[in-house]
Amino acid sequence: MDLVEFLNVRYDEEAAPVATPAWHEPWCQDPWVDPARGACFYCGEQEDPTKVDYVQQSPKTLADIDSKRRIVGGIAPAGPHDAHIAGTFTAWDVLKLLALPYVGHPDYDEAWRP
Numbered sequence: 285m286d287l288v289e290f291l292n293v294r295y296d297e298e299a300a301p302v303a304t305p306a307w308h309e310p311w312c313q314d315p316w317v318d319p320a321r322g323a324c325f326y327c328g329e330q331e332d333p334t335k336v337d338y339v340q341q342s343p344k345t346l347a348d349i350d351s352k353r354r355i356v357g358g359i360a361p362a363g364p365h366d367a368h369i370a371g372t373f374t375a376w377d378v379l380k381l382l383a384l385p386y387v388g389h390p391d392y393d394e395a396w397r398p
């Protein structure tokens with residue numbers, strides 16, 4: 285596994301939906317399992333690891349990850365020993381991609397959009 289593959293696998297992990305317990309009563313906002321009973325301390329439901337919901341990452345998190353992926357994709361062709369960013373991908377492109385998750389902010393300038 286090289287550095288680019290390593291980063292992209294980490295980004296896949298960070299972008300994946302998060303499994304959350306779905307066996308609590310709907311009103312149970314602060315679930316905590318009593319290990320002695322295998323049940324929720326608050327709602328009393330028995331722990332059931334087969335019942336999970338998958339929650340999508342926030343749009344901001346996904347935008348940050350997309351920005352990182354695009355930076356890696358732009359830099360990777362340069363190779364590990366090249367001092368310069370490859371092809372038409374410039375250092376300024378890195379800054380534009382870092383700003384991309386902030387599209388919609390009142391101070392974001394559309395001229396910066398890659």
Ligand SMILES: [Zn+2]
Nearest residue numbers: 308312324327
């Ligand atoms: Zn509960």
